[in-house]
Amino acid sequence: MYRNFAIVPRIIFGRGCFAQVDDILAERRSDGGSMVFILDDVHRGRPLEGRIPLRGDDAILHVNVNDEPKTSYIDALVAQIREMLPRLPDGIVGIGGGATLDIAKAVALLLTNPGSAADYQGWDLIKTPAVYKVGIPTLSGTGAEISRTTVLTGPQKKLGINSDFTLFDQIVLDPELLAGVPKDQWFYTGMDCYIHDVESLQGTYINxxxxxxxxxxxxLCRQVFLEDHPDKDDKLMMASYFGGMSIAYSQVGACHALSYGLSFILGIHHGIGCCIAFDQLDEFYPDGVAEFRQMMARHDIALPRQVTVGLSDDEMERMVTVALGLAPLWENCLGPDWQRLMTRERARGLLQRM
Incomplete structure (x- = not known):
C-alpha cells in the first residue's frame, strides 16, 4: 500500500516575514483565548523575544535545549501550561532550533491526548489532533519544521512521536532569523540535512x-557548505525544507539509527551525533562521507572523537538496542534482510569506532 501522508498546509517564506506572525495568528484567536510561545532559551532577553506579538493573556514559555528533549520535560511543560491557563490555548508557537520545534509539537499533542509523551513514542499512536501549532525555525537543517516526527528521549528509548497529527499547521521561514548562529552549531545542524539527503537518496525506499x-x-547543501553565496541562509532554509520532504516519503538510514543510540546513552545533541556517526560509515555511504569530510575541512570543524571509549558493557548494549530498534531506518539502508546483515556485533563494532 502507498502511504497517504500529510504535509504542512500553510507556509510563508521570505526575509522579514516574521513581521507577519501577528496577522497569521489573528485568524486563529478566540475571544478570551491565548497563544503560548515556546521560545528557545538562547533568545531570552534578546531582540527576537521583543518582537514576539503578545496579545491579551499570551505567554512566553522559555525552554532549555542544552539536553535532548525528554518525554518527562514535555510532561512538565504541559502541566505548567494547564496550571497557567484556565482553558486550552488557541495555539502553540515554537520559535528556535529543531529541538525547540520538536518540543512545541509534542506539547501541542499532549495538551489534547491523555497520558505521558512516552506513551506515544512510535508510529501513528496519536488519536486526537493537537491544538493549532506554528513552527518558526531560527536554525536550519533538522527538517523539524516540515517533519511528522517529534524526536524525544524517553525512559526506555529515543524515538519520535511519528504521526500526521504531529505536523505544524503553519510554518514561518524567515532567513533573517539565522543571522548570528555560532559556526559549529550552524554546521552540525546543516549536516543533519545533508545526511538526510544522502541516506534518502541511497536508500532502498527511494522513489x-x-x-x-x-x-x-x-x-543546495553543496552550495552552502562548499561554495560562497551571499544568500546562503536562504539556501540552507530551503535545503532543510526539501530534505524533510525527501524523507517524508522514504526514510533516513544507518547514521540516524546509530546516532539515536549515541544520544540516548551519552546525551549527545542530534546534529553532532549524526556527524560523529556519519564519519565512520564509509562502507555504507563512501561518496557522501568523503564529501562530508571536505565540508568539515572547508569550515575548520573539529569533530569530537572517541566518545564511546570507556562505556560499560551494559551501556554499550543499551546503545546497540536503541540503534537496532529503528527497523525502518535499517531496512531503508540495507533492505528487508537487514537483520541478518546488521547483527548486534556489527552494530557494536560501528559504535566502538566512534
Whole structure:
C-alpha cells in the first residue's frame, strides 16, 4: 500500500516575514483565548523575544535545549501550561532550533491526548489532533519544521512521536532569523540535512518523489557548505525544507539509527551525533562521507572523537538496542534482510569506532 501522508498546509517564506506572525495568528484567536510561545532559551532577553506579538493573556514559555528533549520535560511543560491557563490555548508557537520545534509539537499533542509523551513514542499512536501549532525555525537543517516526527528521549528509548497529527499547521521561514548562529552549531545542524539527503537518496525506499526533493536539497547543501553565496541562509532554509520532504516519503538510514543510540546513552545533541556517526560509515555511504569530510575541512570543524571509549558493557548494549530498534531506518539502508546483515556485533563494532 502507498502511504497517504500529510504535509504542512500553510507556509510563508521570505526575509522579514516574521513581521507577519501577528496577522497569521489573528485568524486563529478566540475571544478570551491565548497563544503560548515556546521560545528557545538562547533568545531570552534578546531582540527576537521583543518582537514576539503578545496579545491579551499570551505567554512566553522559555525552554532549555542544552539536553535532548525528554518525554518527562514535555510532561512538565504541559502541566505548567494547564496550571497557567484556565482553558486550552488557541495555539502553540515554537520559535528556535529543531529541538525547540520538536518540543512545541509534542506539547501541542499532549495538551489534547491523555497520558505521558512516552506513551506515544512510535508510529501513528496519536488519536486526537493537537491544538493549532506554528513552527518558526531560527536554525536550519533538522527538517523539524516540515517533519511528522517529534524526536524525544524517553525512559526506555529515543524515538519520535511519528504521526500526521504531529505536523505544524503553519510554518514561518524567515532567513533573517539565522543571522548570528555560532559556526559549529550552524554546521552540525546543516549536516543533519545533508545526511538526510544522502541516506534518502541511497536508500532502498527511494522513489521519484523523494529523489526530486532530495536532489534539490543536497544541491543546495553543496552550495552552502562548499561554495560562497551571499544568500546562503536562504539556501540552507530551503535545503532543510526539501530534505524533510525527501524523507517524508522514504526514510533516513544507518547514521540516524546509530546516532539515536549515541544520544540516548551519552546525551549527545542530534546534529553532532549524526556527524560523529556519519564519519565512520564509509562502507555504507563512501561518496557522501568523503564529501562530508571536505565540508568539515572547508569550515575548520573539529569533530569530537572517541566518545564511546570507556562505556560499560551494559551501556554499550543499551546503545546497540536503541540503534537496532529503528527497523525502518535499517531496512531503508540495507533492505528487508537487514537483520541478518546488521547483527548486534556489527552494530557494536560501528559504535566502538566512534
Amino acid at each position: 521519484e518523489f523523494s529523489k526530486s526533493y532530495g536532489e534539490k536539497s543536497i544541491d
